[in-house]
Amino acid sequence: MSFLPAFQSFRDELDDHNDRRERLIKASRDITNIAKKTIFLLHRVVLESENPFEDRSASRIKAAKQGREKLNQVQEMYASLRHELVGDRYWRYQRQVSPGLQEYIEALSFAHFLEHSTLITFQQVQDTLCDADGNPYFPLTISDYLLGASDLTGELMRFAISGFGKRGGRSNALDVCAFVRNCKADFERFTPYVRDLSKKQSVTAESLVKIEDAAYAAVVRSSEYDLSPDMLDDLVTTYLSN
């Protein structure tokens, strides 16, 4: 059995590969869980706050900060996984890494939106996945960036709907509506290049319609009165807190 030594080394190589694959799958599940919890945390903190719908308000910045802190855990995990993804390995294990990474990007972009009311850029995401010297743990792909960011629109829809009854919630719905509409338009040109982005765009379209319906309801309800929506909001609030 002259071929055994060669095959012994193949076995070691295959076992090594399978073990690494398993480790990455497990890590990806953990990351997904942390990211999901972060998203819930962000919704919770911002809606409980004083001025959730004011651009760059202290409460939104505070929420974002709390979210970022939680996401530090994920960044540390990627730092410790660095050797598993060194050189070319990210590409080899992309299918195992992507699910968690995209969920992380979704959470990160939500925190970013709360703080800056803008879409986090590709570079800004990559910057969170670098060591102190600015060396990336692994190359961020456009696909992961876009698919993760695309999921943000679903969270924004929830944000718009559940904030609807709060003071400023009606105009927030209008703002979010514009933001999501722009996302959808901007992402459209990437659909031929990025697998599964079309499907995500359909989900975004559904979310957009829901936000549009909310914005419409806000306008229709207030249209019977000769006052601005914000003044009407104030009236109602005063009324209820009397």
Add this chain to the structure above:
Amino acid sequence: MSFLPAFQSFRDELDDHNDRRERLIKASRDITNIAKKTIFLLHRVVLESENPFEDRSASRIKAAKQGREKLNQVQEMYASLRHELVGDRYWRYQRQVSPGLQEYIEALSFAHFLEHSTLITFQQVQDTLCDADGNPYFPLTISDYLLGASDLTGELMRFAISGFGKRGGRSNALDVCAFVRNCKADFERFTPYVRDLSKKQSVTAESLVKIEDAAYAAVVRSSEYDLSPDMLDDLVTTYLSN
């Protein structure tokens, strides 16, 4: 927000549940991997041995022993998971536990078959999942037992085909054929009760046809000569080793 304390405890409960679920999923993947490796080990050891096809031959018993040793790892894992599956929890997390458990049963029943040429019994499987005092780590279900044992037939098909050219391989094919045919017949009556068993039975039926074809080939090839298959085997072997 008077309901918060109650919901805080719900949160803890849900988080606890999700974390446990994750742990069990990970453990199940690990167990699956060990079981799969054990199956490869068994095929390897038994086919490399002297008399792989002789009932209760030393080499088969040796192979079974090596397999069992590897499966001890799995038993230790279940022992350490015991508190996660205490009382009612096995039933709650059945969907997470079953895949690994069935793969374990497949491997265990293969080792058992090599040693005893019989199907491992329900109790024998349960006995491997008990502590020193004979208390089970969790209740073994008939469903896991039957679905795991059903997968054995696929491995036996591989065993029969790849042993075909070895001395005694032809009559081994006939023996395995009878064993698998009996398994299929015995399992049939359980199909109305056990979800997915019908699907497994179809796979067994396919394996059975493959073994039948091999047995047929053995008989047809030797039928031109007026000697018993074993004597023909001996002739060929002598011939080749001359």
Add this chain to the structure above:
Amino acid sequence: MDIQDLEKLNDMLDNESDLREKIRDKINDLDKKTRTMVGNLNKIHSTRPESIPALVGAIRPVLASCGETFGGLAELIPPHQFWRWKDMWCHSLRTAVFVAAMIEYLTNRGLLSLQATASTLGIKDEWQDRVALSAEDYLHGLIGLVNELSRLAVNTVTLGNFEEPLRISAFVKDLFAGFSMLNLKNDVLRRRFDSLKYDIKKIEEVVYDVSLRKLVPTGTSEAGQIAPM
């Protein structure tokens, strides 16, 4: 296959399928009760405040009788097998939770705690490993309650009762804050929690309508001060 093993397995499976049959019977019982109660509760949307107590009073005995059925179930289920069988009755149980919580709301404008719900439904602590009220089922029942309250907010206004929506709004907001505490998976509960946001939005719109029309006499709008209808 070993002959003795074959027979043992067969016995176990037969027992199991007998048991399943008996459980199904109990659940049919339970379903009849919840269907009756839901049918009656449906009338709240066209019932004036003064007649609500009578309506609720008629439902209470049926609700109380559920304990008997759960007791029957608890006798059937083998020890430690709560999670094995609970999927069979969780739909009916959630409906029962909804009914209990709605009756509590209609009576005291308050939230029935998990513990109190279990005791209203006659589910005993000592059955824990056979029949119990899980947090998940309780929460599903509460979401059902919010769904119905958003409808009620609309219909009470139609019936000329402009204060109820304010109470509903305060109650539901508190509940929403509670739900927001939870870390949910992408599962049924998450989807229903999302739908709850639309109910809240609807209720907010009703509050908005009646507030702006100044239909609420000044001073009575703090929910706590309003007497139950």
Add this chain to the structure above:
Amino acid sequence: MDIQDLEKLNDMLDNESDLREKIRDKINDLDKKTRTMVGNLNKIHSTRPESIPALVGAIRPVLASCGETFGGLAELIPPHQFWRWKDMWCHSLRTAVFVAAMIEYLTNRGLLSLQATASTLGIKDEWQDRVALSAEDYLHGLIGLVNELSRLAVNTVTLGNFEEPLRISAFVKDLFAGFSMLNLKNDVLRRRFDSLKYDIKKIEEVVYDVSLRKLVPTGTSEAGQIAPM
């Protein structure tokens, strides 16, 4: 979306899709070569032993020319992106491995090692992070070899060559022992490994047929002692 970001992303994607186009061109090149070689190799099933060297000789230059194509690929692929693009050419590469291994078998009745295969195909070590021969692709190529050898065992007998099946049998058994060492997932390689068992069975049947018909002159059956055909 930030305008600069938009443009950057667009540029990256355009580059990527250009690159894909160029890679595809190289692979078309490679495919033409492998198709020619496979077409020629197919003739071994009806070629007498004495003409095999000429047949193999005609294929060798084509095989050698593959190095050029792989070199072109290696220039295209950016550093560290071997695993990103390799799926595009793995089918063609496996066919090339099969051809190289078959030629080695036909010449020396031996197994071409992974290292030797890479060097026959002109794949250089220094391209490791761009173009390389992975163990997986090498193993797929070997399975292709066994598939073809089981056919060859049948056809050499038809052509009156009764010794070749014995050599094939010895060679394939060794290879099978090697494969048995691997712990495979339920993936393509596993499925192909299963299929290999049928090839071995077929070869064994041929050996059985010719042995029993005593068609092998005594003393020559130890595979090592038989001169290459």
Add this chain to the structure above:
Amino acid sequence: MDIQDLEKLNDMLDNESDLREKIRDKINDLDKKTRTMVGNLNKIHSTRPESIPALVGAIRPVLASCGETFGGLAELIPPHQFWRWKDMWCHSLRTAVFVAAMIEYLTNRGLLSLQATASTLGIKDEWQDRVALSAEDYLHGLIGLVNELSRLAVNTVTLGNFEEPLRISAFVKDLFAGFSMLNLKNDVLRRRFDSLKYDIKKIEEVVYDVSLRKLVPTGTSEAGQIAPM
């Protein structure tokens, strides 16, 4: 295979496919009629109350002519084979039930009973084993009616008719209460019935809107007191 047996089998298969063709023709007939009627009924959403009788009057003869088509069907279907073929026409039949029930509502604000529907559609009792109106098809037709009435509630308000929604609300709630008393299994019918609650919610919101704005004279919310439009 026996020749006579073969011919018998072939005859059976041929007859079946001929018959299917003929039935399909009849159903095409029926479909043309239901399509015309549904197209016309669609106009109720933009028709003022005073013109409704004329609209309904135009539909009635088409509805009456359905009896002829059903008669044709009854001639085609062999005795005892109602259940074999009924799936082919149940969609069309349910649409016809919907039309008949809507016309009754528009005329008398009442519910057409199963018996009366069958007789309106000209389906005779003596065809029982060939062509009949099953409870299931009747109920499906009624659900279609509720779907359409929720749309009508919205559109009558647009046309300035604020009382019709109150009548619709009363009628639909009565119907819903009836449905609630049926023991529906977990099948298509049950799912469609469950979806009715969205229609009811919509109707309730319309009633809410007109009540809130005091667009109906007080006291009229008891629908019974309103004269038909």
Add this chain to the structure above:
Amino acid sequence: MDIQDLEKLNDMLDNESDLREKIRDKINDLDKKTRTMVGNLNKIHSTRPESIPALVGAIRPVLASCGETFGGLAELIPPHQFWRWKDMWCHSLRTAVFVAAMIEYLTNRGLLSLQATASTLGIKDEWQDRVALSAEDYLHGLIGLVNELSRLAVNTVTLGNFEEPLRISAFVKDLFAGFSMLNLKNDVLRRRFDSLKYDIKKIEEVVYDVSLRKLVPTGTSEAGQIAPM
């Protein structure tokens, strides 16, 4: 909704669901029998010719007892409702047809006609509008027979019986020629019929193997001359 109408509808729905339950019980009965018979028939693949009659003899009483079950069904099914319920038992019925046809083949090497099958299964002509054997179900049963016979051809050779494959070949070809003359639509039956060609190919290869090796006396390949085993 009218109370009487409601009750009538409810009665209809209740009866239907009771009836379904009872029919299911009968079918469970039937299934137990067919499962037993198929389990026993499965042994033909490892039974020597001389023991086949005993094996068949053990199955016959079970087969005969099916008539009782069908009789029970015939009592349950209301007049004219054969086509309403037949889908519930067609799978079991086809298995029973397969068993009857296989037993006939094993005994007389002949084909059981549709009429004879119905009578073997105890399905009476006078139940026509409630329980009957349709051409489709009969043909499905025969296809199951061919599937099993192709396996039997292989396994009888393994048992050393080289003549049976010739008989199977002649029988199956005759049956196949019959099927070819039917005007089958592009449906399940057609697809299953098309798949028969794989069975035939397999049988032909078995016949080839025994003929090539002269394992059957020359001249016997005309199957008609072979006496039943």
Add this chain to the structure above:
Amino acid sequence: MDIQDLEKLNDMLDNESDLREKIRDKINDLDKKTRTMVGNLNKIHSTRPESIPALVGAIRPVLASCGETFGGLAELIPPHQFWRWKDMWCHSLRTAVFVAAMIEYLTNRGLLSLQATASTLGIKDEWQDRVALSAEDYLHGLIGLVNELSRLAVNTVTLGNFEEPLRISAFVKDLFAGFSMLNLKNDVLRRRFDSLKYDIKKIEEVVYDVSLRKLVPTGTSEAGQIAPM
């Protein structure tokens, strides 16, 4: 195989695959244009009436440039092969039809006829056997228009334009009545047409909301009297 025959076959296969590549290039061109136009058209949902003409004006040249691409296609497609290749571009074509029809609506509140659409897109009559606008593709484009108009009805209200929904309602109902008169088969087109009723319901609810609140001058609900925005 005859060498000449082989070469002829190969030429045919090669030409086909070259042609496919070239057609795909043209369609990529077309897709870029439609994607740009749809992206721009998407802005109507947030654009005030006075800026719509500018928006439309920016799209028109792109639309006009489609003629060029279709011309390129017409040159590529061999005579008589319209039906061979049309599936490749029908998706893009339908999007282009949608754009053209939407622009016509935004400009004149009218429907672009099939003939006018073809001419707007620069598809010439003389290309009939190579590139043409089929009835099916035209109708699919119109359904896309209605889908988008229902969204527009909602969003114009958000922008404070309460009259546009009335115009949209009138236009869509007219279109729907037209569609209802077509004999559509049970295919994709029919299914998409059936889904239109959800769009209509949504538009009706918008009209309801603005009418109820008297946000449009009375009497304007007859859409014809409203001047284009």
Add this chain to the structure above:
Amino acid sequence: MDIQDLEKLNDMLDNESDLREKIRDKINDLDKKTRTMVGNLNKIHSTRPESIPALVGAIRPVLASCGETFGGLAELIPPHQFWRWKDMWCHSLRTAVFVAAMIEYLTNRGLLSLQATASTLGIKDEWQDRVALSAEDYLHGLIGLVNELSRLAVNTVTLGNFEEPLRISAFVKDLFAGFSMLNLKNDVLRRRFDSLKYDIKKIEEVVYDVSLRKLVPTGTSEAGQIAPM
């Protein structure tokens, strides 16, 4: 919607569905013929060489009559619409190609060229834009021929004819070499071509069996020297 436009659209839709019906009739005609021919051709597997000419002679007139049916089709199809409708008959056409090619093989042991096949089937060059024999359909027919020849190789041996497999082997290898030179894309045709290797393997095994047993005179393995059976 414009009335004239509507009518034009409706006419187009109606014509289309009429035409489809008529084409289907013609194809049913064709199917009856191909089914008869395939049924008869099936007998070659049990027919001795001397009776083959008579068998083939009986099929020829049916084959010749196909021209008539294709003529009918050519009259129906509007100019330039070959590619619109061809999918409807391509299955039947491929079967007809198979029959024509098999008859040629059985008569002359040669390959019928594409041109000759078209003329045998009576498909005229001047119908090019309506009814034609495409390269793809021709090649599919040839693959069907190889599938059947591998079965024939097995069955002729059973009938004691040991030389035919050698001829089949030579013919099929030649055909396979031709196919290998075609640039097939990764589509259905490529997949069916890839599957040919199983047929070739089977044929090789038959040749092996007869060679091993010296059932053919030595030297005959060069197929060219064998006279047609």
